[in-house]
Amino acid sequence: PSSNSEMVSRMKALLPPSTFELLEKTGLIADKYKLNVYLIGGIVRDLLLNRQNEDIDLVVEGDGVEFAKKLASELGGEIKAHDAFGTATWTTSTSIKVDVVTCRTEYYEAPGLLPIVRASNIREDLRRRDFTINTMALRINKQYFGDILDYFQGQVDIKKKKIRILHNLSFIEDPTRIFRGVRFALRFSYQFADQTNRLAKDAAPMLKHISALRLHRELELLMAEGQLVEGMKMLDQLHVWVSLFEVKPTLKTWKHLNQMINAKLTDSFYFLTILLYGSKKWKDKLTPYALTAKQSKLVQQLVQITTIDLKDNDMLSKLHTSLFSFLDETIFLYALLDEKEYLLKYLQKRKEITLFLTGNDLIKIGMKPGPVFSTILHQLMCLQLDEHIRTKEEAINWLKNQRG
Ligand code: ATP
CATH class of the missing domain: 3.30.460.10 (Beta Polymerase, domain 2)
Incomplete structure (x- = not known):
């Protein structure tokens, strides 16, 4: 106008x-x-x-x-x-x-x-x-x-259609402007002006000084724009990931991120996990960004899960016996990152199953609550996973036999 x-x-x-x-x-x-x-x-x-x-x-x-x-x-x-x-x-x-x-x-x-x-x-x-x-x-x-x-x-x-800073020290003064610029560029389909692009690359190492919380927040904002992967690609071109973590994302990184988003797992910590997992010293790099108890647990479990002997043709009950204590998210991420399709199937089934019996059912037939309950319920889960038990009736009969 x-x-x-x-x-x-x-x-x-x-x-x-x-x-x-x-x-x-x-x-x-x-x-x-x-x-x-x-x-x-x-x-x-x-x-x-x-x-x-x-x-x-x-x-x-x-x-x-x-x-x-x-x-x-x-x-x-x-x-x-x-x-x-x-x-x-x-x-x-x-x-x-x-x-x-x-x-x-x-x-x-x-x-x-x-x-x-x-x-x-x-x-x-x-x-x-x-x-x-x-x-x-x-x-x-x-x-x-x-x-x-x-x-x-x-x-x-x-x-x-240009994203242009106002003076040469702009990104140095506030490196989060690199993220803001990427957001605007994507939102409006604008390009960084040449000089702005150069200065963003030069200032990318300054992002080391922003807090973990701030980085999470910036990733969440990209996610909220519905442009996470495109945003992370642009940030890669601006040397952000190599400056921050000494990593170079690959085609697989983008594929895994998309899979993650499709699975509606949109916690920014998972994005960083995908970016870093498997790179040199990934655990040390990721740990400072684990801000909640759950995120810390995820890192710890991701390390642990790689030490377990899991096989493609294992019965679901066998997988469950090794993995029952792992978070869904750990299993999902590991399956994605190590491309283990069979773990996704296990996870899917484990989420779908509702046990035919609960602790109350056990009490009703006269059992005393105690540690044995979890053993029985774990066994029942295994039998349901392998489809040896398919109905509540079968479960009750099985339980009666157990008690002999
Ligand atoms: P959005 O549509 O995403 O809300 P916005 O431009 O309104 O975009 P805000 O984050 O609400 O962005 O910020 C309001 C204004 O404050 C911006 O237009 C910008 O002029 C200024 N501003 C915000 N953050 C910064 C920053 N890090 N450095 C310099 N100016 C900033």
């Missing part, structure tokens, strides 16, 4: 009417207090792309928290302020969420340290952002309502 009237009609088309009205009223209140207020971030980009987005982020040249409080006192709703950061979330009486922040400058004294922050103006606020396509602001003060501020050629890059 080249004029603000075009932009206004686009806002009317893409935003819920209540949100549009809210922005108009917010602009009037800003006028009253002589403050410049802007809509910024993803929603401005998405308006230009004709995409819906309901994240209302406002920046104020002035005190953001104070302005949010004024909005709530004039228009109702509640404020949650984080004074230390100059940010507030305003939840209107009709449950629209609006983030209001003070325009600020952030600069880094050294890579990896937290940025130093001070209040500033809109241009400075936009300059600290990740990619040009995310640096546009839309004015909402009445006289300028719908005007786009575009200091960094964001609209040009939207036309060129």
Whole structure:
């Protein structure tokens, strides 16, 4: 759109009417207090792309928290302020969420340290952002309502379909921007600009400094975009996996990831397992990323399972006797990674079977609860797996014979 009237009609088309009205009223209140207020971030980009987005982020040249409080006192709703950061979330009486922040400058004294922050103006606020396509602001003060501020050629890059950082140290300052860039590139089918691509590769080793939790979070976000495998491939081209783990994914890696997703196992830890398993010192590399008890158990079991003598033609009962204590996920991953089809079959069957007898049935026929219960139920599971017992009746008869 080249004029603000075009932009206004686009806002009317893409935003819920209540949100549009809210922005108009917010602009009037800003006028009253002589403050410049802007809509910024993803929603401005998405308006230009004709995409819906309901994240209302406002920046104020002035005190953001104070302005949010004024909005709530004039228009109702509640404020949650984080004074230390100059940010507030305003939840209107009709449950629209609006983030209001003070325009600020952030600069880094050294890579990896937290940025130093001070209040500033809109241009400075936009300059600290990740990619040009995310640096546009839309004015909402009445006289300028719908005007786009575009200091960094964001609209040009939207036309060129480019992901472009704003300055050469951007990825060094915050290497998670590499992941963010990949997400946007995939979501919009954009390419990294040449220089951005080079700088991402150069900065990939900096990802060693992000926490395990953060890496998980970034993988989850890729997954949530429905683009995990494509994303991991792009990250590979940006040298992320070799820099982080000294691994080179292969065609098998992508195949296994797809199988994993098809099986609806979408925990980011499994993706890392697929990436690392079998590489040199894979266990040492994976362990720091095991953040839950279950994930730690998975690593430990994956090591353990390789030491068990399992054969293609083993009866299911024999497999079960070796594997009953292993998590489904361990067996699934191992079967996938070592391409052991028969283990998938075993796992499938083990999940399908419901035992014909429960501990209560044993009590009913007069047995005393104790360790023998689990022995009996394990035997029954084995017999059901091998299809030697196919009905509850057969199970009861078997039990009677057992007791002799
Ligand atoms: P999405 O549609 O995925 O929500 P978004 O652009 O709204 O995309 P957010 O993560 O909500 O992304 O961030 C809001 C804005 O904050 C972004 O548009 C960007 O300008 C800025 N931003 C977010 N994360 C960073 C970062 N790591 N570095 C610089 N700017 C960032």
